[in-house]
Each structure stands twice: as C-alpha cells, then as structure tokens.
Amino acid sequence: MLKRVLALSIAVVFMFAVFAACGQTAQKQEPAPQPKADENKTEDKKAEAPAPKPSGEQIVLRLGETHPADYPTTLGDKEFARLVEERTNGRIKIEVYHGAQLGEEKAVIEQVQFGAIDFTRVSLSPLAEFSKKMNVLQLPYLYRNADHMWKVLNGPIGDEFLKSIEDANFVGLTWYDGGARNFYNSKRPIKSVADMKGLKIRVQESKLMMELVKALGASPTPMPYGEVYSGLQTGVIDGAENNWPSYDTSSHYEVAKYYTLDEHTRVPEILIASKMSMDKLSKEDQEIIKQAARDSQKLQREEWAKKEKESEKKVRDAGCEIIELESNEEFQKAVAPLYDEFAGDYKDLIQKIKDTK
Numbered sequence: 001m002l003k004r005v006l007a008l009s010i011a012v013v014f015m016f017a018v019f020a021a022c023g024q025t026a027q028k029q030e031p032a033p034q035p036k037a038d039e040n041k042t043e044d045k046k047a048e049a050p051a052p053k054p055s056g057e058q059i060v061l062r063l064g065e066t067h068p069a070d071y072p073t074t075l076g077d078k079e080f081a082r083l084v085e086e087r088t089n090g091r092i093k094i095e096v097y098h099g100a101q102l103g104e105e106k107a108v109i110e111q112v113q114f115g116a117i118d119f120t121r122v123s124l125s126p127l128a129e130f131s132k133k134m135n136v137l138q139l140p141y142l143y144r145n146a147d148h149m150w151k152v153l154n155g156p157i158g159d160e161f162l163k164s165i166e167d168a169n170f171v172g173l174t175w176y177d178g179g180a181r182n183f184y185n186s187k188r189p190i191k192s193v194a195d196m197k198g199l200k201i202r203v204q205e206s207k208l209m210m211e212l213v214k215a216l217g218a219s220p221t222p223m224p225y226g227e228v229y230s231g232l233q234t235g236v237i238d239g240a241e242n243n244w245p246s247y248d249t250s251s252h253y254e255v256a257k258y259y260t261l262d263e264h265t266r267v268p269e270i271l272i273a274s275k276m277s278m279d280k281l282s283k284e285d286q287e288i289i290k291q292a293a294r295d296s297q298k299l300q301r302e303e304w305a306k307k308e309k310e311s312e313k314k315v316r317d318a319g320c321e322i323i324e325l326e327s328n329e330e331f332q333k334a335v336a337p338l339y340d341e342f343a344g345d346y347k348d349l350i351q352k353i354k355d356t357k
C-alpha cells in the first residue's frame, strides 16, 4: 500500500515537473524527484561501480521493473543502464527501480506512454492491451521451442513488432527471455483440461490471457502481480500461471504447490522507452540507447538460462508436485480458437512465424 502511495506521489510530482518544464526549449532533463531509498535500493547503490565523471549536463532517466534486484530481467535492465552510461561517458544515467517501486506493470506502462517514466521492462501480455497487434507474439503454442522464438524475435518480424508500438507512443528497444508459462494451483494436480474446470486462476491484465483461461474451462481473475501471493494465501484465487523463475521468486510455490508443465504460452519480455522521452534526445543518443538495449539481451538470456534451472531445482526440493504431461495436444486444441479471435487479421504473419526456421 505504502509503495503504491509512494509511486503515485512520485508520478504526480513528476508530472508536475514535466508540465512545468514545458515551453523550455533546452534538451536537458532535470533528475526526477527520487523515491525514498529502501534497503534493497541502498544495497544496489553500494554494489554499483563508481560512475564515470559526467562531462557537461547530465541527463537522468528512470526505468521501472517489477522483479527483484537479482532477477534476470532486472540484471538485463542494469546492463542496459551500464552500457548507456559507459557509452555516453556518464552523460546519460538510467536509474533502475526494481521491485515495482514505480508501480505495477499496467500503471507503469501508462506512465511511460505519457513520458512520466522513461523506460520499463514488461511482459508482452499487458503491453498488448496498448498495441493489439502484439497479441500475435503471445498466442498460445505459437513457437515450437525457445530457439524458434528467438529466430522470430531477433529477425525481421521481431524488428517490425518493435517498431509497431511507436503508434502507441512507445519505442520498442529489445526482447528479453521470459521462458514458457505453466499453470499452478493450490487445489489439485492438473493432468488434463478437465482438471482446470472451475478453478479461479489469476491472469495478467490481458484480454488474451483471460480468454485463454476461459477456453480451458477455468475462471480468470485479472490482478496485478504484487497481489497474487496474498490472493493465493487467502483463497481469493486458486491458482495462477507463470514461468519457473517467477513461480519461485514470487514465493507462489509456497502457497500453490501443483505446477503443471503445459507450456501454454511463451510470452516474450520487452524493454520499451517512452517516445516522449526519446524525442527529447539527440539522434546520436537515441542510437546509443537502442544499441545498448540490443547488446544487453545477451547477458539477460544467460542469466535467464541459469535462473530457470536454479528455480526449478528450488521448487522441486521444496516439495512442489510437478506434473509432466505426456502431450499438451488437448490443451492446444482447447485454446486454438484464440487465433481467430485475437489474430484473425494476421493469418499471413502467423504463417511466416510458423515457417521461420
């Protein structure tokens, strides 16, 4: 709650600063008011290498991230920030606010849209609500495996999608790994679609994810990530769905021990900038930022591969029941109508994705 109030007041103060600065022609951006440093944040600061001496006016930008400080996406964000700072000799500093300090994903995306927050790393699911075509890239069972997904994302199709969100006032910078998502719940092992019946399943704030859960016979409850643990604990919801690292680091495995490897979606993570923030920078600086984001993907994917294994081991050791399906065909069939519903206009594009080798 306190975090929310804090995030809201920062947003209000910042908006005020943005409006007050309107009419000024200078490119310079004043550092935004800082939230009170929490313990983690203080640790972060200590761990950072000393910043290179800035030459001239320093530009301070903010990046919002929902995950904890040592989560693979946060490490990717920090690598991005480090590269930008290094390549501008400290002239552009990007502060990474992890752990939803700037708010939950949907609220942060809204603020990025009107320039109150400069960058964020989010899941494609909530972002697709702002740019519907993005739903294509999170269709259930779209990719054959992780390699296939990376060929698509790092090729011309992925580039086109990064560009496509400019219409919604975002600049797509790069993709990060988010693995495959699986269902988990506190009631019973899910071994078939029939076992999903009647379960209250939390989903991200995404229409596609709601319909996916409905298509499997369960009842979807959209909810911000930060509220899911208590939702599971109090029985407001019976389950949710996520990849291994999120199931682990959110501690959801403690309160929902049945985890079924149905791999219904591979939802890419995406790093985006506010178009308003980017437009204030010179073309050269915009290029540095875009390249740094692309270059940060390597570290994020390495960290992801490590974390997936660690998290799987941790939740297995903790006694969670992991259900491996002989085949997910039944799940695939049940969710197939979503292709028409969410991507009916993009049949050729879907074929191109499927044909990517």
Ligand code: GTR
Pocket (backbone or CB within 6 Å): 066, 073, 105, 121, 122, 123, 178, 204, 224, 225, 241, 242, 243, 246, 269
């Ligand atoms: C995670 C993702 C987060 C958030 C979360 C959720 O896998 O990395 O950005 O979207 O899922 O389920 O809300």
